[in-house]
Amino acid sequence: MNGTSHMAIGAATGFMVANSFGSGPDITxxxxxxxxxxxxxxxxxxxxxxxxxxxxSSKMIRAVAxxxxxxxxxxxxxEGTGKEQWLGISYGAGMIALSTFITQRRxxxxxxxxxxxxxxxxxxxxxxxxxxxxxxxxxVSHRSYTHSFLGIVYYSFVAYYLEASxxxxxxxxxxxxxxxxxxxxxxxxxxxxKRGIKLFLPLSSKEx
Numbered sequence: 707m708n709g710t711s712h713m714a715i716g717a718a719t720g721f722m723v724a725n726s727f728g729s730g731p732d733i734t735x736x737x738x739x740x741x742x743x744x745x746x747x748x749x750x751x752x753x754x755x756x757x758x759x760x761x762x763s764s765k766m767i768r769a770v771a772x773x774x775x776x777x778x779x780x781x782x783x784x785e786g787t788g789k790e791q792w793l794g795i796s797y798g799a800g801m802i803a804l805s806t807f808i809t810q811r812r813x814x815x816x817x818x819x820x821x822x823x824x825x826x827x828x829x830x831x832x833x834x835x836x837x838x839x840x841x842x843x844x845x846v847s848h849r850s851y852t853h854s855f856l857g858i859v860y861y862s863f864v865a866y867y868l869e870a871s872x873x874x875x876x877x878x879x880x881x882x883x884x885x886x887x888x889x890x891x892x893x894x895x896x897x898x899x900k901r902g903i904k905l906f907l908p909l910s911s912k913e914x
Contacts, residue, residue: 707891707898709746715891716745716884723883727876736872737880744884747861748852748892750814750843768808775801814844832867839864853889853903861885 720741724734775798782794818841825833839860843852851857865881893914894902902913 707896709749712745712749712888712891713742715887717742719745719883719887720880723876723880726879729876733874733876736874737876740868740877741880741884744861744865744881745888747839747885748857748888749848750840751846751850751852752848768805771805771808772802775799775805811844815841818842818844830867830871832864832871835860835864835867849892849901849903851907853892854905854907856907858882858885858889 717738718741720738721734723741724737727733729737778798778801779795780798782791782798786792786794818837818839820837821840822834822837825831825835825837839852846852862878862882865878865885868881869875869877889903889905892899892901892903893905895914904911905914906912
C-alpha cells in the first residue's frame with residue numbers, strides 16, 4: 707500500500723476517534739492530522755512521504771558540502787602558505803570526498819539526533835522519544851522493526867506523552883490506531899501486498 711493510502715486511512719481513524727470522544731471541529735481536525743501522520747510513521751525506515759519532508763534533500767546537502775569544500779581549496783591555495791596551505795586544500799578535498807556518502811537515510815539520522823536533542827532541551831518526553839524512533843528507523847531495514855509489535859508499543863509511549871503534553875483526549879488513540887492501520891495495510895492478508903510484515907520481530911522473522 708502506498709503512502710497516500712496509508713495517510714488517508716490514518717486520517718479516517720483520527721476522524722472516528724474524534725467522533726467517539728464527541729470532539730469539536732478544531733480538535734477533530736487535530737486528531738485527523740495526528741492519525742494521518744501516525745499512519746506514515748512506520749515508513750520512516752524508507753525514503754517516503756514523511757521522511758522526505760522531515761529532512762533536507764540529500765542532493766542539496768551534498769552540493770552545498772562540495773561547494774564549500776571547493777571554496778576551501780581555492781582559498782587555501784590563494785591565501786595560504788606552507789603547511790597551512792596544504793592542510794586547507796586537504797580539508798576541502800576531504801569534505802568533497804565525504805559528501806559523496808551523504809544519503810537521505812543519513813540525513814534522517816541527523817534529523818533524529820536533532821529532534822532528540824530538541825526534545826531533551828525543551829523537556830518534552832514525547833519529542834525526544836520520537837527523535838529516537840526516527841534515528842532507529844534510519845538504520846533498520848524496511849518493513850522490519852517499525853512494522854512490528856515492538857514498533858507500535860514504542861510509538862504508544864510517544865502517543866502517551868504527546869497526549870499528556872497537548873492535554874487533548876483522543877490523541878493517544880488516534881496515534882496508536884493510525885499507526886496500527888499501517889501495519890494492517892501492509893499485511894499479506896490483503897491481496898495487493900506481495901510482501902507482508904515481520905510482526906513478531908525479533909522472536910520470529912515470518913512474514914504475516
